[in-house]
Amino acid sequence: MTTVPGFEPHWTAPGNVRTFVTTRRGGVSRPPYDTFNLARHVGDDAAAVAENRRRLRAGLDLPAEPAWTTQVHGVHCTRARGEGAEDGEADAGMVAEPEAVAVVLTADCLPVVLARDDGTAAAVAHAGWRGLAGGVVEAAVGALGSAADLHAYLGPAIGPEAFAVGEEVRAAFVDQAEEDRHAFHAHGDRWLANLYILASQRLKRLGVGPHRISGGGFCTFSDAERFFSHRRDGETGRMATLVWLEEA
Template structure:
C-alpha cells in the first residue's frame, strides 16, 4: 500500500498518513484503493479497501467516516451518529481514528505537541471560506502555538481555476490573500489552496505548518482528482493517537 506520511515533529504515539491510489481492489476509474462509498464504486470493493486499510495501518478502531458537505461543522469521535454531516473530526482520547476523504480538496491533519489531541479536516474552497479551519482550532481547545498542522495532497495552484466570486469571497475576509490568486484566461483565477490554508492558520496563530507540496491533479498515477476525471475515487487522510507507552499499535513495519 502506497502511503504518504507527514514529516513533522509529532510525538511517536501520534500516527498519521494519507493514502494514494495504490493498494486496493477497485477497478476502472476507481482503481485501486478507492475509500469513498458515495462515488459509484461497488460497495463490496469499498468495504474490502477499508478492511485492507485497517490491516495495513493496524488501526485501533474503525475511522469515523464523515458525510462531508463542504461546510464548517466539527464533530468528535465517540458520538452516536454513524456518519455525521461534518467536514472536520477531532479526537481527545487514544485509539479514536479521525479521517477525511478527498480527491482535490485539501486535507489537514492536526495534533498538539503533547500528542493528546488530534483532528482531520476536509477543506475545499467553500470550507476554507466558511471557516472550517478556525472552527476546528476552536473545537480542539488547545493553544494554537502548541499545534502542528500537515497539509496533505490537493489540487495545485497551476490547475485550480476558479471564478472571480471565489476570489472575492476570500478577499472580503482577508485582503492579504491576493497573492494566493493568479489571473488566468477568460476572467478565471488560479487559486492556491495551500497558501489560503496557510494564511488562515497564520491568522489564528498556528506557526508550525508542514506539507502542502503534492498536487492531485498533475499526478494521475498516484492520486484521484475530481477536477481532472469527474467520476473517480477518494483518498483518505487519517490521524490517531495511542497511549505513550504502547508501541504495539500504529504502523506495521
C-alpha cells in the same frame, strides 16, 4: 511495517500522533474508482469499498474503525470515539483518546491535519475552497483549543497551476482578508488559486506559528498515478487522510 500504499507525513507533531495519507493504488475497486477508493458515496461497488477499508485498517493496524463521514464542504467537526464509526455528514473530525481514528476523504480538496503540542488531541479537516472560506479550519482549531499550541500538516490537494476559479471564489477570501490576494494569479478571465497559501495564511492568522506548518507542494490533478482528482476525472474515488493517537 504498513502494507497500505501511501505515506506517513513528516511534520512537527508529537511522536504519538500518527498520521497517514492513502494513494489511489493497492485496492480492488474497478475503473473509474481504481483501485483504492475508500468512499461509499461516489458510486463505487459497496463490497469493493468494504474490502478497501478492511485492508486499510489491517495494513495500518489501526486501533479502531475510522469514524467515516461524508464530506459536504461544510464546517461541522465531529469527535471520533472508539468503534463509533458513522456515516453522517461532517468536514472535520477530532480525536482525544487512543482508541479512535479521525478521517476525511478527498480528491482535490485539501486535508489539513492539526495536533496539540502535548499529544493529547488531534484533528483533520476537509478544506476545499468552500470549507476554507466558510471556516472549517477554525472549527477544527476550536475543537482542539489554543491555536498557539498546535502543529499543522497540509496534505495532497489540487495545485496552484491547475485550480482555475472564478472571481466569486477570489472575493470569498479577499473580502475576509486582503492578504489572501497573494494566493490568486490572473489566468485569462479567471484566477489560479493556491489552496496551500490560503490555508497557511488562515492558520497563521489564527495563531499557528509558521514554523509549525508543514506539507504542501502536491498536485492531485497533475499526479494521476498517485492521486484521485475530481476536477480531472469527474467520476472517481477518494483518498483518506487519517489521524490517531498512540499511548504517550
